Amino acid sequence: MATVSTAASDPDMRRVVTLVEELLREFPPATTDTTEFLKAQFDRGLAWVQFPAGRGGLGLPRNLQVTVQELLSAAGAPTMDHYLGNALGVGMIAPALVRHGRPDQWDAYLRPMFCGEEIWCQLFSEPAAGSDLSALRTRAVLDGDDWVINGQKIWTTAAHRAGRGLLMARTGDLESRHRGLAAFVVDMRDPRVDVRPLRQIDGSAHLNEVYFDDLRVPAADLIGAPDEGWQVAITIMMNERVSIGGGSAGEGSQALAEVVEVWRRREDRDPVMRDRLVQLAIKTRAADLLNRKAARDLAVDNPGPEGSLAKLIYSQLKQGVYEFGMDALDSEALLFGSYAFHHPEDHVPDGFEIQRHYLFARGDSIGGGTSEVMRNVIGERVLGLPKEPRP
Amino acid sequence: MTVDGARLDPSEYDELRQVLRAFFARCQPSEPPAEHTPPLDRGPWLRMARELGVQGLLVPERWGGAGATLAEVGLVFEEAGRALHPFPLLSTIGLATPALLASGNEVAMKRYLPGIADGSRVATLAFVEPAGRWNPGSYDTTAVARADGWQVSGVKDYVLDGGEADLVLVVADSADGQVMLAVDPRQPGVRVIDRPALDRSRSLARVELEAAPATLVAGPGRAPEALRHTVDTALVCLAAEQVGGGERCLEMSVGHARERVQFGRPIGSFQAIKHRCADMLVELESGRALQRAALEQVLHHSPDRHIATAMAKSFCSEMFRHLAAENIQIHGAMGFSWEFEAHRHYKRATAAAVLFGSPLDHRLRLAELLDY
Numbered sequence: 001m002a003t004v005s006t007a008a009s010d011p012d013m014r015r016v017v018t019l020v021e022e023l024l025r026e027f028p029p030a031t032t033d034t035t036e037f038l039k040a041q042f043d044r045g046l047a048w049v050q051f052p053a054g055r056g057g058l059g060l061p062r063n064l065q066v067t068v069q070e071l072l073s074a075a076g077a078p079t080m081d082h083y084l085g086n087a088l089g090v091g092m093i094a095p096a097l098v099r100h101g102r103p104d105q106w107d108a109y110l111r112p113m114f115c116g117e118e119i120w121c122q123l124f125s126e127p128a129a130g131s132d133l134s135a136l137r138t139r140a141v142l143d144g145d146d147w148v149i150n151g152q153k154i155w156t157t158a159a160h161r162a163g164r165g166l167l168m169a170r171t172g173d174l175e176s177r178h179r180g181l182a183a184f185v186v187d188m189r190d191p192r193v194d195v196r197p198l199r200q201i202d203g204s205a206h207l208n209e210v211y212f213d214d215l216r217v218p219a220a221d222l223i224g225a226p227d228e229g230w231q232v233a234i235t236i237m238m239n240e241r242v243s244i245g246g247g248s249a250g251e252g253s254q255a256l257a258e259v260v261e262v263w264r265r266r267e268d269r270d271p272v273m274r275d276r277l278v279q280l281a282i283k284t285r286a287a288d289l290l291n292r293k294a295a296r297d298l299a300v301d302n303p304g305p306e307g308s309l310a311k312l313i314y315s316q317l318k319q320g321v322y323e324f325g326m327d328a329l330d331s332e333a334l335l336f337g338s339y340a341f342h343h344p345e346d347h348v349p350d351g352f353e354i355q356r357h358y359l360f361a362r363g364d365s366i367g368g369g370t371s372e373v374m375r376n377v378i379g380e381r382v383l384g385l386p387k388e389p390r391p
Numbered sequence: 392m393t394v395d396g397a398r399l400d401p402s403e404y405d406e407l408r409q410v411l412r413a414f415f416a417r418c419q420p421s422e423p424p425a426e427h428t429p430p431l432d433r434g435p436w437l438r439m440a441r442e443l444g445v446q447g448l449l450v451p452e453r454w455g456g457a458g459a460t461l462a463e464v465g466l467v468f469e470e471a472g473r474a475l476h477p478f479p480l481l482s483t484i485g486l487a488t489p490a491l492l493a494s495g496n497e498v499a500m501k502r503y504l505p506g507i508a509d510g511s512r513v514a515t516l517a518f519v520e521p522a523g524r525w526n527p528g529s530y531d532t533t534a535v536a537r538a539d540g541w542q543v544s545g546v547k548d549y550v551l552d553g554g555e556a557d558l559v560l561v562v563a564d565s566a567d568g569q570v571m572l573a574v575d576p577r578q579p580g581v582r583v584i585d586r587p588a589l590d591r592s593r594s595l596a597r598v599e600l601e602a603a604p605a606t607l608v609a610g611p612g613r614a615p616e617a618l619r620h621t622v623d624t625a626l627v628c629l630a631a632e633q634v635g636g637g638e639r640c641l642e643m644s645v646g647h648a649r650e651r652v653q654f655g656r657p658i659g660s661f662q663a664i665k666h667r668c669a670d671m672l673v674e675l676e677s678g679r680a681l682q683r684a685a686l687e688q689v690l691h692h693s694p695d696r697h698i699a700t701a702m703a704k705s706f707c708s709e710m711f712r713h714l715a716a717e718n719i720q721i722h723g724a725m726g727f728s729w730e731f732e733a734h735r736h737y738k739r740a741t742a743a744a745v746l747f748g749s750p751l752d753h754r755l756r757l758a759e760l761l762d763y
Contacts, residue, residue: 375666
């Protein structure tokens with residue numbers, strides 16, 4: 001259903017299409033090393049077309065990136081599958097660096113991030129600051145040319161393999177809430193950073209706790225002003241909720257395909273189950289259409305709250321799809337492979353993927369903003385409903 | 392404003408939308424009809440044709456229309472749906488016009504389309520029978536070709552705007568297969584009986600035919616495909632109307648939730664209401680996305696269009712009904728009141744869900760089409 005034709009007359013679109021064709025010609029995806037391909041993609045400004053020229057972009061409208069992804073994906077080039085290892089960096093942190101950081105920071109971080117040489121993590125949540133991020137307590141105190149960081153983060157995705165982290169810390173007093181926060185780039189390999197795995201529902205360790213014990217961060221690694229952290233966090237969270245994968249089949253379609261396979265293995269055609277599956281297929285189509293639209297509608301670099309819609313829909317949808325998958329498995333749903341500790345990147349499919357995805361899908365409506373927070377954002381920022389009065 | 396030739400540039404949609412919204416706002420019935428669906432007020436209907444060219448949107452220019460596309464028609468239905476319009480739009484431009492166009496019958500098009508475009512002719516399609524099966528199939532109504540023309544006999548039911556129609560296109564089975572015929576309801580052998588409709592904004596009739604004189608519009612080689620295409624088009628139009636209705640219900644709910652104060656604060660600041668509204672938006676936008684995709688697929692005659700229209704109709708039916716129900720709930724006792732608009736949307740939504748096949752009907756068909 002890919003329709004690139006809508007704006008084929010647009011000169012920006014033509015330029016992007018030509019650049020992608022050149023990239024594919026000079027670096028045939030089938031015979032090019034992934035990192036080398038991504039470096040070439042970055043150097044041609046096709047990493048994030050909305051970024052400045054020379055910094056992985058072309059200064060073009062962000063929605064043209066969807067076209068880039070569609071064309072690359074159709075040519076078998078590394079796209080979403082690669083980014084998944086560094087989705088936080090490429091999809092969320094990079095736009096915040098460009099919006100709030102300095103050109104020297106762009107030059108230092110963007111290229112290694114995009115080609116996967118440096119994995120990033122996002123150090124936001126704390127034990128006492130989950131949905132209410134403005135309650136965070138990790139301290140940053142200026143000492144000479146360094147900021148000294150002390151505190152604890154939790155639920156940090158990919159911290160165990162990250163080289164860099166984007167840290168949200170408090171520069172003001174606790175009462176300053178969202179006004180007294182700053183964003184820093186931290187070196188995750190520093191011995192003053194202690195990363196400890198946290199296991200999730202399926203035994204895997206996607207998430208971590210991260211402890212900072214007098215970590216010294218050079219003042220140059222502050223992103224924006226010492227009180228600009230909240231704005232940086234908003235930029236990151238808005239990007240978090242918009243998938244950059246407009247060209248791929250879509251998260252929902254993949255989950256649906258898995259359970260359709262299970263359904264087709266069954267010998268019966270129970271009408272109630274069958275109708276549930278059709279309902280899920282309809283919702284999947286709707287979610288993928290909306291996600292595509294959200295990706296296309298993006299302004300230059302400030303996704304709006306509409307991304308919350310896609311996040312809310314996908315999390316509910318995936319839970320419904322895998323619940324159906326379990327019901328379709330019937331007695332087989334009683335079985336599970338291994339709950340042994342492992343990092344997600346070391347996971348080897350063991351024939352119990354529906355069960356694993358079913359369990360893990362519970363986290364979809366929690367991570368990256370709970371569904372309740374999403375509904376608040378939609379209610380207040382899209383529909384304009386009044387905020388809840390503070391006690 | 393007028394629409395001339397082919398598809399509008401999307402930048403012009405806003406203007407068209409404004410014009411339609413203003414027009415439909417003037418045509419709001421003041422009082423909800425109690426005893427029966429009120430007869431069509433031909434004045435506004437004629438003005439809609441002359442001033443806005445709505446009835447002629449799909450009609451080619453040589454027959455007095457604008458030669459526009461289903462995209463513009465979809466917009467009309469969205470706006471009409473918002474306004475709970477009282478017009479025979481779904482019958483005339485959602486069913487009869489696409490049926491005539493799909494027939495490929497130049498004589499019939501030349502004869503009937505100009506009158507549709509100028510507002511002088513209300514037209515409908517009678518295909519469903521008392522059994523109430525909306526999915527095109529075989530019919531008990533029979534048509535016979537005689538030396539002096541066709542004759543058609545049988546009973547059609549749930550005929551949209553049958554009581555207002557100046558032209559009834561009848562689908563019937565003949566010795567050689569399915570045919571589509573034009574019937575003048577004022578001819579002998581035709582009896583049109585108004586049905587008491589749950590949704591008083593849209594009239595339904597039963598049409599009894601006893602050797603009624605008829606004119607062939609599409610023969611067996613053409614009629615089944617023409618009917619299928621017509622139903623796909625009507626599904627997209629109805630889904631657009633449901634999106635418009637859903638949009639209006641959400642708008643009313645949000646407006647009320649912002650204004651209404653209880654326990655010292657606007658009720659929209661309570662998560663119980665706010666989250667309900669957020670979920671309504673999610674449903675509305677999902678429905679809109681499915682409806683727009685279906686429209687594009689029918690417009691481009693894409694191979695998956697039957698899947699897309701069935702998905703859109705199934706989802707938008709449940710979406711509109713749910714949003715109309717939530718709208719009543721959020722408005723409290725006022726939402727349940729006769730004088731207030733909310734119950735009319737709920738009735739429209741309830742009837743629209745059944746029209747052209749229930750959500751379950753469409754999903755059963757989808758299960759086959761998707762090979763589940």
